[in-house]
Amino acid sequence: MQASNETHLMEVWARQAGAYALDIFQDYAAAAPRRKADNSWVTEVDETIEQMLREQIAQAFPDDLIMGEEGGGQASNSGRIWVLDPIDGTGSFVKRLPVWCVSIGLLVDGYPAAGCVYLPVLDECYLAGLTGDATLNGQVINAENPDFLDSQSWMAVPSNAHRRYKITYPGKTRSLGSTAANVCYVASSRACAAILGNASLWDIAGAWPILERAGGTLATFSGGPFDWQRFYQGASANEPLFAASNNNYASMRAMIDLAQGAI
Incomplete structure (x- = not known):
C-alpha cells in the first residue's frame, strides 16, 4: 500500500467505524456501557471499533505500530505509529448526545503528522494527510477567526x-x-x-x-x-x-x- 493512499484509507476506515457506531447509538442496552478503573465510560462499541481499525491498519501497513485507548500499546519518538480513539466522547455517546467521533492519528517520528476525525451523527469528516490542507467534507478549512472577540463567538x-x-x-x-x-x-x-x-x-x-x-x-x-x-x-x-x-x-x-x- 502506497503512502498516497493513507489519507483516503483513514477516511474510509473512520466512516465505516462511524456507521457501525451510529447503528447502535440509539440503543443503550446494545452499547453495553460500563465504567473503567478511572470512572470514565467504555462500551462494547469502543472495543469493537478499535479492533476493526487495528485489523485494517495491520493489513494495509504491516510494518507500522498501533496504539489505542482500549487496546493499549506504546508510542515512541521514531517510526510510524497509528493512534486510535475509537469513540472520543464516549460519555456523550452513552447519554445519546451528538458530539462524539472516531479519531485516527498517525505519528511519524513521534509527532502527529496526519489525522482523521469523523462525527457520525453530523456526518462531518475532518481530514489532514501527510501533506496538503486540512479539510472538512472535502472543503479546505482555516482556523483564523476575525470575530473572535464577538459576544456571540x-x-x-x-x-x-x-x-x-x-x-x-x-x-x-x-x-x-x-x-x-x-x-x-x-x-x-x-x-x-x-x-x-x-x-x-x-x-x-x-x-x-x-x-x-x-x-x-x-x-x-x-x-x-x-x-x-x-x-x-x-x-x-x-x-x-x-x-x-x-x-x-x-x-x-x-x-x-x-x-x-x-x-
Missing part, C-alpha cells in the same frame, strides 16, 4: 471549567463532550479556542494535524515543552492544553488563568 471548555479556570473572554463558553471535536471546531473557525483538560495522546493525535494545517496552534497551558514521554506511555498530559488560531492564540490565552487552588 464561543470557546470550547472542559466540563469542569467553572471550577478550574478564571475566564475573562467576553464571548460564550461551551462544553460539548469530545476533545478531538473541540480541536476540529477551532480548526474550522467555528470555535475561537479550546481548553483541553487531562488530554491523552489518543484524544489529540487525530485532530492535532488538522489544526496545524488549518493555521492553528496546540500548546501546553504554561507554554512549556510537551512531555512526550507521558503521552507515549498512554498517560494524560500533566497540565491543560490550549488550542487557537495562530493569529489569535496569544490574545485568547491571556484571557484564561487557572483558578486558585485548581489542580
